[in-house]
Every structure is written in C-alpha cells, then in structure tokens.
Amino acid sequence: xxxxxxxxxxxxxxxxxxxxxxxxxxxxxxxxxxxxxxxxxxxxxxxxxxxxxxxxxxxxxxxxxxxxxxxxxxxxxxxxxxxxxxxxxxxxxxxxxxxxxxxxxxxxxxxxxxxxxxxxxxxxxxxxxxxxxxxxxxxxxxxxxxxxxxxxxxxxxxxxxxxxxxxxxxxxxxxxxxx
Numbered sequence: 223x224x225x226x227x228x229x230x231x232x233x234x235x236x237x238x239x240x241x242x243x244x245x246x247x248x249x250x251x252x253x254x255x256x257x258x259x260x261x262x263x264x265x266x267x268x269x270x271x272x273x274x275x276x277x278x279x280x281x282x283x284x285x286x287x288x289x290x291x292x293x294x295x296x297x298x299x300x301x302x303x304x305x306x307x308x309x310x311x312x313x314x315x316x317x318x319x320x321x322x323x324x325x326x327x328x329x330x331x332x333x334x335x336x337x338x339x340x341x342x343x344x345x346x347x348x349x350x351x352x353x354x355x356x357x358x359x360x361x362x363x364x365x366x367x368x369x370x371x372x373x374x375x376x377x378x379x380x381x382x383x384x385x386x387x388x389x390x391x392x393x394x395x396x397x398x399x400x401x
Contacts, residue, residue: 275308
C-alpha cells in the first residue's frame, strides 16, 4: 500500500475508535417500512438489535433512497453510536425506495422509462385505427369509379396485410419495476 493509503486507514481507524464505529452481522427479523427501521438478530447470539435505520437520515423526506431488506436475509448493521445503527449491507432485498427526482442508469443512453398506462392508451388508439383500415381493406370490394371493377388499391393493400396481425401489448408492463 502507498503511504497515503496507510495514513487514510490510520485516520479512519482513529475516527472509528473515537466514535465507537463498529459493525455486526445478523439476520432481519422484521421490517417497519413506514418507520424506515428493522429489527436484526445478531449472528453472535446476542439480543436483537432494535430500531436499526434503513436510511442514513431518519428525518429525510425528499431526497435519496433506502433499501428494504428481506425478512430472513443476512445483513451488516453498522453502529454510529451505542444507541444508533443502520443497515450497511444486505444479501436480499424486497424493495428499493427512491425519493429522488431523477435516476440515471447506463448513462441514460436508452432515454426515460415509459409511462405504461399512457403507452397502453396510445397503442390501443393505434390498434383501433389499424383495425378500421384493415376492415375497409379486407371488407366488401370497393368498385373503381367509372368502370365498376374492384379497386386495385384495395386489392394491393389486402394482399400486403394478408397473414399479418395487430400487435398484442397486453403484457408490456413489468410489475417488479415501478416509477
């Protein structure tokens, strides 16, 4: 390690000792999502750790995020004082609650998430329009003005759509990811 790294770790160690910072491993017993706390049973057999915070600022209402670990999952509880602790790592989670206005994944290269109900409404409109056109194209022959022969355009369009069907968008929503 470099001298800078050694100094950094020494400072962290001093700070941790002065601030009684330490961690324990345990299992989630229960979660109170509205209070943003959990109860953890320590792996060392000690008494349950009560009111373990799920987020760093228990009074924060507008920023950041917190993770809701699964009951029964293994976690690390970090103590910032003898009376205050938070879940700093977990093996399984039920939910990630985001309280931030914007989240970016993969540098945002794929744009924003769609609003599924609005997408479904617009796709239903498109399908209704296409169904109307298909009914005209596939329906009763429309005679050409003047000579009464079947419409060449209708015949060509009918051939172009033969064997094709409208999109089925009934399963486009992933219920596991919500925004």
